[in-house]
Amino acid sequence: MDLEQFYVFPIQAQLTSEKRRAIELQIDENAQIFEREVSYKWLKRGEERFLRILVDPVTVEIVFFDDRIECYGAAPAWARLLFTKARKSDLKERIEQVLLGAGFVAQQE
Numbered sequence: 001m002d003l004e005q006f007y008v009f010p011i012q013a014q015l016t017s018e019k020r021r022a023i024e025l026q027i028d029e030n031a032q033i034f035e036r037e038v039s040y041k042w043l044k045r046g047e048e049r050f051l052r053i054l055v056d057p058v059t060v061e062i063v064f065f066d067d068r069i070e071c072y073g074a075a076p077a078w079a080r081l082l083f084t085k086a087r088k089s090d091l092k093e094r095i096e097q098v099l100l101g102a103g104f105v106a107q108q109e
Contacts, residue, residue, distance in 0.1 A: 001074035003061060007092055008070050011104040015049055015064040022102035023051065030094065062095075069104065071095060 013019065020042065031038040034055050043050040053060040058075045075083065099105045 001059070001076065003059075003072040003074045006060075006071045006073050006088070007095065008068055009096070009099060009105065010068050011099070012106060013104055014066050019102050019104065023098060026098040026101045027053065030098065033094065069099065 024040070027038065027040055036055050038053065038055050040051060040053045043052055049064045051062040051064070053062070057079050058073060061072045063070045063072070096105065100107060
């Protein structure tokens with residue numbers, strides 16, 4: 001399965017060990033929402049820092065840059081058919097809540 005870019009979020013702060021722990025806490029606190037087992041792993045390729053999140057059968061990779069976060073995902077064809085506009089919007093909101101809770105973005109007014 002090839003990764004497809006879902007979202008790009010501009011951020012106000014870079015990834016730090018403190019923010020990494022905050023993201024992990026947010027994932028752990030929100031895992032029950034997905035009604036499936038959620039696992040994650042931090043990776044590093046060169047200067048890029050990745051967070052890979054697995055919610056079977058979907059893989060989400062979040063790439064942290066100094067000024068933005070890019071979200072990619074991959075799923076089998078049958079799972080992509082279930083990924084409606086409403087579900088895409090819901091996923092985006094959940095990711096934004098994690099970024100807000102971890103201090104990457106400010107509350108929108």
